[in-house]
Amino acid sequence: MHGFSIMVIIFAKIFALLCVLLLYGILPSTQAEKHSLYYIYTVLSKPVNLSGIYEFTAVGLLDDTQIDYYNSEEKRKIPKQQWMKEKLQEDYWERGTQSRKSKEEWFNVSVKILRNRMNQSESDLHVLQWRHGCEVEQQGDEVKFLKGIDEYSYDGENFLSFDIKKSRWVAAVDAALPTKRKWYYKPELKQISKAYLETKCVDWLNKFREYGDEELRKTSPPDVHLFAKRYIKYKTKLKLTCMATGFYHKDLMMNITKNHISLPEHEIESTGIRPNHDGSFQMSKSVEIKEGDERADYYCLVSHKSLKEPIINKWDGKCWDCLPEIPTGAMIGFVIGAELVLAAFCFLFFKWINDPCSRTASESPE
CATH class of the missing domain: 3.30.500.10 (MHC class I-like antigen recognition-like)
Incomplete structure:
Protein backbone atom coordinates (compact mmCIF):
# COMPACT_ATOMS: atom_id res chain seq x y z
CA MET A 1 0.00 0.00 0.00
CA HIS A 2 2.87 2.33 0.87
CA GLY A 3 4.51 1.66 -2.52
CA PHE A 4 1.24 2.41 -4.28
CA SER A 5 1.01 5.80 -2.51
CA ILE A 6 4.52 6.68 -3.64
CA MET A 7 3.62 5.79 -7.24
CA VAL A 8 0.52 7.99 -7.05
CA ILE A 9 2.58 10.94 -5.77
CA ILE A 10 5.21 10.51 -8.50
CA PHE A 11 2.53 10.24 -11.17
CA ALA A 12 0.79 13.36 -9.85
CA LYS A 13 4.04 15.37 -10.00
CA ILE A 14 4.79 14.20 -13.53
CA PHE A 15 1.25 14.98 -14.61
CA ALA A 16 1.44 18.47 -13.09
CA LEU A 17 4.73 19.10 -14.86
CA LEU A 18 3.32 17.97 -18.20
CA CYS A 19 0.34 20.27 -17.70
CA VAL A 20 2.69 23.20 -17.17
CA LEU A 21 4.61 22.25 -20.30
CA LEU A 22 1.47 22.05 -22.39
CA LEU A 23 0.01 25.22 -20.93
CA TYR A 24 3.06 27.32 -21.76
CA GLY A 25 3.90 25.73 -25.07
CA ILE A 26 7.12 24.08 -23.92
CA LEU A 27 6.32 20.66 -25.30
CA PRO A 28 7.09 20.09 -29.00
CA SER A 29 4.00 20.92 -31.01
CA THR A 30 2.84 22.42 -34.24
CA GLN A 31 3.20 25.89 -32.76
CA ALA A 32 3.59 28.54 -35.44
CA ARG A 217 20.15 20.24 -38.42
CA LYS A 218 23.73 19.05 -38.03
CA THR A 219 24.29 21.34 -35.05
CA SER A 220 24.14 20.20 -31.44
CA PRO A 221 21.14 21.06 -29.23
CA PRO A 222 21.33 24.09 -26.93
CA ASP A 223 23.42 23.88 -23.78
CA VAL A 224 21.22 24.60 -20.77
CA HIS A 225 22.58 25.70 -17.40
CA LEU A 226 20.68 26.46 -14.18
CA PHE A 227 22.59 28.24 -11.42
CA ALA A 228 22.14 30.67 -8.54
CA LYS A 229 24.23 33.62 -7.37
CA ARG A 230 23.96 36.00 -4.46
CA TYR A 231 22.31 39.37 -5.13
CA ILE A 232 24.80 42.19 -4.60
CA LYS A 233 22.23 44.55 -3.05
CA TYR A 234 20.26 41.94 -1.11
CA LYS A 235 22.52 39.52 0.76
CA THR A 236 19.56 37.44 1.90
CA LYS A 237 18.31 36.82 -1.64
CA LEU A 238 19.51 34.67 -4.51
CA LYS A 239 19.19 35.16 -8.24
CA LEU A 240 18.38 31.89 -10.03
CA THR A 241 19.26 31.98 -13.74
CA CYS A 242 18.49 29.57 -16.55
CA MET A 243 20.71 30.05 -19.60
CA ALA A 244 20.47 28.31 -22.97
CA THR A 245 23.20 28.90 -25.54
CA GLY A 246 24.55 27.52 -28.81
CA PHE A 247 21.22 27.16 -30.69
CA TYR A 248 20.71 28.39 -34.25
CA HIS A 249 16.95 28.67 -34.71
CA LYS A 250 15.55 31.52 -32.63
CA ASP A 251 12.26 29.78 -31.81
CA LEU A 252 13.37 28.62 -28.36
CA MET A 253 10.89 28.32 -25.50
CA MET A 254 12.05 28.66 -21.90
CA ASN A 255 10.17 28.61 -18.63
CA ILE A 256 11.01 28.49 -14.91
CA THR A 257 8.74 26.66 -12.46
CA LYS A 258 8.56 26.55 -8.67
CA ASN A 259 7.14 23.40 -7.13
CA HIS A 260 5.86 22.43 -10.60
CA ILE A 261 3.95 25.72 -10.99
CA SER A 262 5.00 28.14 -13.69
CA LEU A 263 6.10 31.51 -12.35
CA PRO A 264 4.26 34.59 -13.70
CA GLU A 265 6.04 36.66 -16.32
CA HIS A 266 6.27 39.77 -14.12
CA GLU A 267 8.48 37.85 -11.69
CA ILE A 268 10.88 36.70 -14.42
CA GLU A 269 13.68 38.82 -15.90
CA SER A 270 14.57 37.87 -19.48
CA THR A 271 17.45 38.91 -21.73
CA GLY A 272 15.54 37.88 -24.85
CA ILE A 273 17.28 36.17 -27.73
CA ARG A 274 20.86 37.43 -28.19
CA PRO A 275 23.50 36.53 -30.80
CA ASN A 276 26.73 34.72 -30.01
CA HIS A 277 30.02 35.42 -31.81
CA ASP A 278 29.71 32.24 -33.90
CA GLY A 279 26.27 32.99 -35.36
CA SER A 280 24.36 30.95 -32.80
CA PHE A 281 22.05 32.45 -30.16
CA GLN A 282 21.64 32.53 -26.40
CA MET A 283 18.86 33.34 -23.96
CA SER A 284 18.65 33.72 -20.19
CA LYS A 285 15.81 34.06 -17.71
CA SER A 286 16.25 34.87 -14.03
CA VAL A 287 14.04 34.84 -10.95
CA GLU A 288 14.54 36.14 -7.43
CA ILE A 289 14.65 33.54 -4.65
CA LYS A 290 13.77 35.02 -1.30
CA GLU A 291 15.12 33.82 2.01
CA GLY A 292 13.39 30.60 3.01
CA ASP A 293 12.53 29.54 -0.55
CA GLU A 294 15.79 27.66 -1.12
CA ARG A 295 14.13 24.34 -0.35
CA ALA A 296 11.50 24.73 -3.09
CA ASP A 297 11.81 22.67 -6.28
CA TYR A 298 12.91 24.95 -9.11
CA TYR A 299 13.01 23.68 -12.69
CA CYS A 300 14.14 25.18 -15.99
CA LEU A 301 12.27 23.87 -19.03
CA VAL A 302 13.63 24.44 -22.54
CA SER A 303 12.14 23.37 -25.86
CA HIS A 304 13.73 23.81 -29.28
CA LYS A 305 13.24 22.33 -32.73
CA SER A 306 16.64 20.61 -32.49
CA LEU A 307 15.38 18.64 -29.47
CA LYS A 308 13.26 15.50 -29.64
CA GLU A 309 11.98 16.24 -26.14
CA PRO A 310 12.33 19.23 -23.80
CA ILE A 311 15.35 19.70 -21.57
CA ILE A 312 14.28 19.78 -17.92
CA ASN A 313 16.94 20.85 -15.40
CA LYS A 314 16.37 20.95 -11.66
CA TRP A 315 18.23 23.42 -9.45
CA ASP A 316 20.57 21.58 -7.08
CA GLY A 317 20.05 24.17 -4.35
CA LYS A 318 23.64 25.40 -4.52
CA CYS A 319 24.90 28.96 -4.84
CA TRP A 320 28.00 29.82 -6.87
CA ASP A 321 29.33 32.72 -4.83
CA CYS A 322 27.86 32.02 -1.40
CA LEU A 323 30.33 31.44 1.43
CA PRO A 324 29.69 28.32 3.52
CA GLU A 325 28.13 29.02 6.88
CA ILE A 326 30.46 28.30 9.83
CA PRO A 327 28.87 27.42 13.20
CA THR A 328 29.41 30.04 15.90
CA GLY A 329 31.31 27.64 18.20
CA ALA A 330 33.62 26.61 15.38
CA MET A 331 34.25 30.26 14.50
CA ILE A 332 35.18 31.10 18.12
CA GLY A 333 37.52 28.09 18.28
CA PHE A 334 39.14 29.14 15.01
CA VAL A 335 39.77 32.68 16.28
CA ILE A 336 41.23 31.49 19.61
CA GLY A 337 43.47 28.97 17.82
CA ALA A 338 44.71 31.63 15.43
CA GLU A 339 45.52 33.95 18.33
CA LEU A 340 47.52 31.22 20.15
CA VAL A 341 49.53 30.41 17.01
CA LEU A 342 50.26 34.13 16.46
CA ALA A 343 51.35 34.58 20.09
CA ALA A 344 53.74 31.60 19.89
CA PHE A 345 55.19 32.91 16.64
CA CYS A 346 55.79 36.37 18.14
CA PHE A 347 57.51 34.84 21.23
CA LEU A 348 59.94 32.80 19.11
CA PHE A 349 60.64 35.73 16.79
CA PHE A 350 61.57 38.17 19.56
CA LYS A 351 63.65 35.49 21.30
CA TRP A 352 65.57 34.96 18.05
CA ILE A 353 66.36 38.65 17.37
CA ASN A 354 67.62 39.14 20.95
CA ASP A 355 69.98 36.12 20.93
CA PRO A 356 73.38 37.06 19.35
CA CYS A 357 74.39 33.41 19.00
CA SER A 358 71.47 32.79 16.70
CA ARG A 359 72.85 35.18 14.05
CA THR A 360 75.15 34.13 11.28
CA ALA A 361 78.58 35.66 10.68
CA SER A 362 77.30 37.79 7.86
CA GLU A 363 74.75 39.32 10.20
CA SER A 364 77.37 40.28 12.90
CA PRO A 365 78.38 43.94 13.10
CA GLU A 366 81.92 44.82 11.95
Whole structure:
Protein backbone atom coordinates (compact mmCIF):
# COMPACT_ATOMS: atom_id res chain seq x y z
CA MET A 1 0.00 0.00 0.00
CA HIS A 2 2.87 2.33 0.87
CA GLY A 3 4.51 1.66 -2.52
CA PHE A 4 1.24 2.41 -4.28
CA SER A 5 1.01 5.80 -2.51
CA ILE A 6 4.52 6.68 -3.64
CA MET A 7 3.62 5.79 -7.24
CA VAL A 8 0.52 7.99 -7.05
CA ILE A 9 2.58 10.94 -5.77
CA ILE A 10 5.21 10.51 -8.50
CA PHE A 11 2.53 10.24 -11.17
CA ALA A 12 0.79 13.36 -9.85
CA LYS A 13 4.04 15.37 -10.00
CA ILE A 14 4.79 14.20 -13.53
CA PHE A 15 1.25 14.98 -14.61
CA ALA A 16 1.44 18.47 -13.09
CA LEU A 17 4.73 19.10 -14.86
CA LEU A 18 3.32 17.97 -18.20
CA CYS A 19 0.34 20.27 -17.70
CA VAL A 20 2.69 23.20 -17.17
CA LEU A 21 4.61 22.25 -20.30
CA LEU A 22 1.47 22.05 -22.39
CA LEU A 23 0.01 25.22 -20.93
CA TYR A 24 3.06 27.32 -21.76
CA GLY A 25 3.90 25.73 -25.07
CA ILE A 26 7.12 24.08 -23.92
CA LEU A 27 6.32 20.66 -25.30
CA PRO A 28 7.09 20.09 -29.00
CA SER A 29 4.00 20.92 -31.01
CA THR A 30 2.84 22.42 -34.24
CA GLN A 31 3.20 25.89 -32.76
CA ALA A 32 3.59 28.54 -35.44
CA GLU A 33 7.10 29.78 -36.18
CA LYS A 34 7.91 33.24 -37.51
CA HIS A 35 10.70 33.81 -40.01
CA SER A 36 12.00 36.85 -41.86
CA LEU A 37 14.20 37.87 -44.78
CA TYR A 38 15.44 41.46 -44.96
CA TYR A 39 17.95 43.43 -46.97
CA ILE A 40 19.41 46.65 -45.60
CA TYR A 41 21.20 49.17 -47.84
CA THR A 42 23.12 52.07 -46.29
CA VAL A 43 24.88 54.99 -47.99
CA LEU A 44 26.89 57.84 -46.44
CA SER A 45 26.97 61.32 -47.96
CA LYS A 46 30.77 61.39 -47.67
CA PRO A 47 33.62 59.04 -46.68
CA VAL A 48 34.52 58.92 -42.98
CA ASN A 49 38.01 57.36 -43.30
CA LEU A 50 37.38 54.82 -40.55
CA SER A 51 38.36 51.17 -40.78
CA GLY A 52 35.38 48.94 -41.58
CA ILE A 53 33.06 51.87 -42.39
CA TYR A 54 32.23 52.15 -46.10
CA GLU A 55 30.32 54.71 -48.13
CA PHE A 56 27.88 52.01 -49.24
CA THR A 57 26.97 48.64 -47.74
CA ALA A 58 24.29 46.02 -48.37
CA VAL A 59 23.46 43.23 -45.93
CA GLY A 60 21.10 40.27 -46.26
CA LEU A 61 19.53 38.93 -43.05
CA LEU A 62 17.67 35.62 -42.67
CA ASP A 63 16.01 35.42 -39.25
CA ASP A 64 18.40 38.22 -38.13
CA THR A 65 21.43 36.16 -39.20
CA GLN A 66 23.69 37.68 -41.85
CA ILE A 67 23.73 35.63 -45.04
CA ASP A 68 25.42 37.93 -47.60
CA TYR A 69 27.34 41.19 -47.76
CA TYR A 70 28.51 43.90 -50.17
CA ASN A 71 30.51 47.10 -49.65
CA SER A 72 31.75 49.94 -51.85
CA GLU A 73 35.39 48.90 -51.49
CA GLU A 74 35.28 45.20 -52.42
CA LYS A 75 32.34 45.73 -54.82
CA ARG A 76 31.27 42.13 -54.74
CA LYS A 77 28.34 40.33 -53.16
CA ILE A 78 29.76 37.56 -51.01
CA PRO A 79 28.18 34.75 -48.92
CA LYS A 80 28.43 34.97 -45.13
CA GLN A 81 27.18 31.44 -44.47
CA GLN A 82 28.85 28.27 -45.67
CA TRP A 83 25.56 26.80 -46.86
CA MET A 84 24.93 29.91 -48.99
CA LYS A 85 28.28 29.39 -50.67
CA GLU A 86 27.66 25.69 -51.26
CA LYS A 87 24.04 25.81 -52.41
CA LEU A 88 24.04 28.87 -54.70
CA GLN A 89 25.90 28.85 -58.00
CA GLU A 90 28.43 31.44 -59.13
CA ASP A 91 25.96 33.12 -61.50
CA TYR A 92 23.73 33.94 -58.49
CA TRP A 93 26.58 35.88 -56.89
CA GLU A 94 27.50 37.54 -60.18
CA ARG A 95 23.92 38.75 -60.74
CA GLY A 96 23.80 39.90 -57.13
CA THR A 97 27.04 41.84 -57.57
CA GLN A 98 25.68 43.69 -60.61
CA SER A 99 22.45 44.46 -58.76
CA ARG A 100 24.37 45.86 -55.78
CA LYS A 101 26.53 48.02 -58.04
CA SER A 102 23.49 49.59 -59.69
CA LYS A 103 21.87 50.25 -56.31
CA GLU A 104 25.10 51.81 -55.08
CA GLU A 105 25.01 54.30 -57.96
CA TRP A 106 21.34 55.08 -57.30
CA PHE A 107 21.93 55.65 -53.58
CA ASN A 108 24.94 57.91 -54.18
CA VAL A 109 22.79 60.13 -56.39
CA SER A 110 19.78 60.02 -54.05
CA VAL A 111 21.65 61.07 -50.91
CA LYS A 112 23.02 64.12 -52.74
CA ILE A 113 19.52 65.05 -53.95
CA LEU A 114 18.14 64.84 -50.41
CA ARG A 115 21.02 66.84 -48.99
CA ASN A 116 20.43 69.63 -51.53
CA ARG A 117 16.66 69.46 -51.03
CA MET A 118 17.13 70.12 -47.31
CA ASN A 119 19.82 72.79 -47.84
CA GLN A 120 22.37 70.82 -45.86
CA SER A 121 26.11 71.43 -45.94
CA GLU A 122 28.40 69.09 -47.86
CA SER A 123 30.76 69.05 -44.90
CA ASP A 124 28.18 67.33 -42.68
CA LEU A 125 27.66 63.57 -42.66
CA HIS A 126 24.23 62.23 -43.64
CA VAL A 127 22.92 58.67 -43.90
CA LEU A 128 20.28 57.25 -46.22
CA GLN A 129 19.06 53.73 -45.52
CA TRP A 130 16.61 51.35 -47.20
CA ARG A 131 15.17 48.25 -45.56
CA HIS A 132 12.92 45.89 -47.42
CA GLY A 133 11.85 42.31 -46.96
CA CYS A 134 9.14 40.02 -45.66
CA GLU A 135 8.00 37.98 -42.67
CA VAL A 136 6.11 34.69 -42.73
CA GLU A 137 4.48 32.34 -40.27
CA GLN A 138 4.95 28.61 -40.64
CA GLN A 139 2.79 25.99 -38.98
CA GLY A 140 3.72 22.50 -40.07
CA ASP A 141 4.18 22.59 -43.84
CA GLU A 142 1.94 25.63 -44.29
CA VAL A 143 3.66 28.99 -44.82
CA LYS A 144 1.59 32.15 -44.45
CA PHE A 145 2.65 35.64 -45.50
CA LEU A 146 2.51 38.03 -42.53
CA LYS A 147 3.86 41.37 -43.71
CA GLY A 148 6.20 43.12 -46.10
CA ILE A 149 8.45 46.05 -45.25
CA ASP A 150 9.72 48.60 -47.76
CA GLU A 151 10.90 51.71 -45.98
CA TYR A 152 13.50 54.48 -46.21
CA SER A 153 15.09 56.46 -43.41
CA TYR A 154 17.28 59.57 -43.50
CA ASP A 155 19.66 60.38 -40.67
CA GLY A 156 17.93 57.75 -38.53
CA GLU A 157 14.43 59.20 -38.97
CA ASN A 158 11.52 57.71 -40.93
CA PHE A 159 11.39 59.20 -44.40
CA LEU A 160 9.25 57.22 -46.87
CA SER A 161 7.53 53.83 -46.75
CA PHE A 162 5.31 51.59 -48.86
CA ASP A 163 1.89 50.64 -47.46
CA ILE A 164 1.48 47.17 -48.92
CA LYS A 165 -2.20 46.85 -47.91
CA LYS A 166 -3.26 50.05 -49.63
CA SER A 167 -0.52 49.85 -52.25
CA ARG A 168 0.63 53.43 -51.80
CA TRP A 169 3.69 55.40 -50.69
CA VAL A 170 3.54 57.22 -47.35
CA ALA A 171 5.70 60.27 -46.62
CA ALA A 172 6.78 60.59 -42.98
CA VAL A 173 8.19 64.12 -43.40
CA ASP A 174 7.59 67.06 -45.77
CA ALA A 175 10.97 66.53 -47.42
CA ALA A 176 9.71 63.15 -48.70
CA LEU A 177 6.68 64.61 -50.48
CA PRO A 178 8.48 65.33 -53.80
CA THR A 179 9.65 61.70 -53.96
CA LYS A 180 6.16 60.44 -53.07
CA ARG A 181 4.58 62.51 -55.84
CA LYS A 182 7.19 61.34 -58.35
CA TRP A 183 6.67 57.67 -57.50
CA TYR A 184 2.89 58.10 -57.49
CA TYR A 185 3.01 58.49 -61.28
CA LYS A 186 4.93 55.23 -61.62
CA PRO A 187 2.25 52.56 -61.03
CA GLU A 188 4.64 49.85 -62.20
CA LEU A 189 6.87 50.64 -59.22
CA LYS A 190 4.02 49.88 -56.80
CA GLN A 191 3.23 46.65 -58.64
CA ILE A 192 6.85 45.52 -58.57
CA SER A 193 7.20 46.37 -54.88
CA LYS A 194 4.02 44.56 -53.89
CA ALA A 195 4.82 41.48 -56.01
CA TYR A 196 8.32 41.25 -54.59
CA LEU A 197 7.23 41.51 -50.95
CA GLU A 198 4.32 39.07 -51.18
CA THR A 199 5.74 36.51 -53.59
CA LYS A 200 9.38 36.69 -54.62
CA CYS A 201 10.68 37.55 -51.16
CA VAL A 202 8.68 34.69 -49.62
CA ASP A 203 10.01 32.26 -52.24
CA TRP A 204 13.60 33.22 -51.50
CA LEU A 205 12.97 33.08 -47.75
CA ASN A 206 11.63 29.51 -48.04
CA LYS A 207 14.49 28.50 -50.30
CA PHE A 208 17.15 29.95 -48.00
CA ARG A 209 15.56 28.31 -44.96
CA GLU A 210 15.51 24.98 -46.77
CA TYR A 211 19.19 25.34 -47.60
CA GLY A 212 20.06 26.56 -44.13
CA ASP A 213 18.00 23.99 -42.23
CA GLU A 214 19.94 21.18 -43.84
CA GLU A 215 23.11 22.63 -42.36
CA LEU A 216 21.58 23.69 -39.05
CA ARG A 217 20.15 20.24 -38.42
CA LYS A 218 23.73 19.05 -38.03
CA THR A 219 24.29 21.34 -35.05
CA SER A 220 24.14 20.20 -31.44
CA PRO A 221 21.14 21.06 -29.23
CA PRO A 222 21.33 24.09 -26.93
CA ASP A 223 23.42 23.88 -23.78
CA VAL A 224 21.22 24.60 -20.77
CA HIS A 225 22.58 25.70 -17.40
CA LEU A 226 20.68 26.46 -14.18
CA PHE A 227 22.59 28.24 -11.42
CA ALA A 228 22.14 30.67 -8.54
CA LYS A 229 24.23 33.62 -7.37
CA ARG A 230 23.96 36.00 -4.46
CA TYR A 231 22.31 39.37 -5.13
CA ILE A 232 24.80 42.19 -4.60
CA LYS A 233 22.23 44.55 -3.05
CA TYR A 234 20.26 41.94 -1.11
CA LYS A 235 22.52 39.52 0.76
CA THR A 236 19.56 37.44 1.90
CA LYS A 237 18.31 36.82 -1.64
CA LEU A 238 19.51 34.67 -4.51
CA LYS A 239 19.19 35.16 -8.24
CA LEU A 240 18.38 31.89 -10.03
CA THR A 241 19.26 31.98 -13.74
CA CYS A 242 18.49 29.57 -16.55
CA MET A 243 20.71 30.05 -19.60
CA ALA A 244 20.47 28.31 -22.97
CA THR A 245 23.20 28.90 -25.54
CA GLY A 246 24.55 27.52 -28.81
CA PHE A 247 21.22 27.16 -30.69
CA TYR A 248 20.71 28.39 -34.25
CA HIS A 249 16.95 28.67 -34.71
CA LYS A 250 15.55 31.52 -32.63
CA ASP A 251 12.26 29.78 -31.81
CA LEU A 252 13.37 28.62 -28.36
CA MET A 253 10.89 28.32 -25.50
CA MET A 254 12.05 28.66 -21.90
CA ASN A 255 10.17 28.61 -18.63
CA ILE A 256 11.01 28.49 -14.91
CA THR A 257 8.74 26.66 -12.46
CA LYS A 258 8.56 26.55 -8.67
CA ASN A 259 7.14 23.40 -7.13
CA HIS A 260 5.86 22.43 -10.60
CA ILE A 261 3.95 25.72 -10.99
CA SER A 262 5.00 28.14 -13.69
CA LEU A 263 6.10 31.51 -12.35
CA PRO A 264 4.26 34.59 -13.70
CA GLU A 265 6.04 36.66 -16.32
CA HIS A 266 6.27 39.77 -14.12
CA GLU A 267 8.48 37.85 -11.69
CA ILE A 268 10.88 36.70 -14.42
CA GLU A 269 13.68 38.82 -15.90
CA SER A 270 14.57 37.87 -19.48
CA THR A 271 17.45 38.91 -21.73
CA GLY A 272 15.54 37.88 -24.85
CA ILE A 273 17.28 36.17 -27.73
CA ARG A 274 20.86 37.43 -28.19
CA PRO A 275 23.50 36.53 -30.80
CA ASN A 276 26.73 34.72 -30.01
CA HIS A 277 30.02 35.42 -31.81
CA ASP A 278 29.71 32.24 -33.90
CA GLY A 279 26.27 32.99 -35.36
CA SER A 280 24.36 30.95 -32.80
CA PHE A 281 22.05 32.45 -30.16
CA GLN A 282 21.64 32.53 -26.40
CA MET A 283 18.86 33.34 -23.96
CA SER A 284 18.65 33.72 -20.19
CA LYS A 285 15.81 34.06 -17.71
CA SER A 286 16.25 34.87 -14.03
CA VAL A 287 14.04 34.84 -10.95
CA GLU A 288 14.54 36.14 -7.43
CA ILE A 289 14.65 33.54 -4.65
CA LYS A 290 13.77 35.02 -1.30
CA GLU A 291 15.12 33.82 2.01
CA GLY A 292 13.39 30.60 3.01
CA ASP A 293 12.53 29.54 -0.55
CA GLU A 294 15.79 27.66 -1.12
CA ARG A 295 14.13 24.34 -0.35
CA ALA A 296 11.50 24.73 -3.09
CA ASP A 297 11.81 22.67 -6.28
CA TYR A 298 12.91 24.95 -9.11
CA TYR A 299 13.01 23.68 -12.69
CA CYS A 300 14.14 25.18 -15.99
CA LEU A 301 12.27 23.87 -19.03
CA VAL A 302 13.63 24.44 -22.54
CA SER A 303 12.14 23.37 -25.86
CA HIS A 304 13.73 23.81 -29.28
CA LYS A 305 13.24 22.33 -32.73
CA SER A 306 16.64 20.61 -32.49
CA LEU A 307 15.38 18.64 -29.47
CA LYS A 308 13.26 15.50 -29.64
CA GLU A 309 11.98 16.24 -26.14
CA PRO A 310 12.33 19.23 -23.80
CA ILE A 311 15.35 19.70 -21.57
CA ILE A 312 14.28 19.78 -17.92
CA ASN A 313 16.94 20.85 -15.40
CA LYS A 314 16.37 20.95 -11.66
CA TRP A 315 18.23 23.42 -9.45
CA ASP A 316 20.57 21.58 -7.08
CA GLY A 317 20.05 24.17 -4.35
CA LYS A 318 23.64 25.40 -4.52
CA CYS A 319 24.90 28.96 -4.84
CA TRP A 320 28.00 29.82 -6.87
CA ASP A 321 29.33 32.72 -4.83
CA CYS A 322 27.86 32.02 -1.40
CA LEU A 323 30.33 31.44 1.43
CA PRO A 324 29.69 28.32 3.52
CA GLU A 325 28.13 29.02 6.88
CA ILE A 326 30.46 28.30 9.83
CA PRO A 327 28.87 27.42 13.20
CA THR A 328 29.41 30.04 15.90
CA GLY A 329 31.31 27.64 18.20
CA ALA A 330 33.62 26.61 15.38
CA MET A 331 34.25 30.26 14.50
CA ILE A 332 35.18 31.10 18.12
CA GLY A 333 37.52 28.09 18.28
CA PHE A 334 39.14 29.14 15.01
CA VAL A 335 39.77 32.68 16.28
CA ILE A 336 41.23 31.49 19.61
CA GLY A 337 43.47 28.97 17.82
CA ALA A 338 44.71 31.63 15.43
CA GLU A 339 45.52 33.95 18.33
CA LEU A 340 47.52 31.22 20.15
CA VAL A 341 49.53 30.41 17.01
CA LEU A 342 50.26 34.13 16.46
CA ALA A 343 51.35 34.58 20.09
CA ALA A 344 53.74 31.60 19.89
CA PHE A 345 55.19 32.91 16.64
CA CYS A 346 55.79 36.37 18.14
CA PHE A 347 57.51 34.84 21.23
CA LEU A 348 59.94 32.80 19.11
CA PHE A 349 60.64 35.73 16.79
CA PHE A 350 61.57 38.17 19.56
CA LYS A 351 63.65 35.49 21.30
CA TRP A 352 65.57 34.96 18.05
CA ILE A 353 66.36 38.65 17.37
CA ASN A 354 67.62 39.14 20.95
CA ASP A 355 69.98 36.12 20.93
CA PRO A 356 73.38 37.06 19.35
CA CYS A 357 74.39 33.41 19.00
CA SER A 358 71.47 32.79 16.70
CA ARG A 359 72.85 35.18 14.05
CA THR A 360 75.15 34.13 11.28
CA ALA A 361 78.58 35.66 10.68
CA SER A 362 77.30 37.79 7.86
CA GLU A 363 74.75 39.32 10.20
CA SER A 364 77.37 40.28 12.90
CA PRO A 365 78.38 43.94 13.10
CA GLU A 366 81.92 44.82 11.95
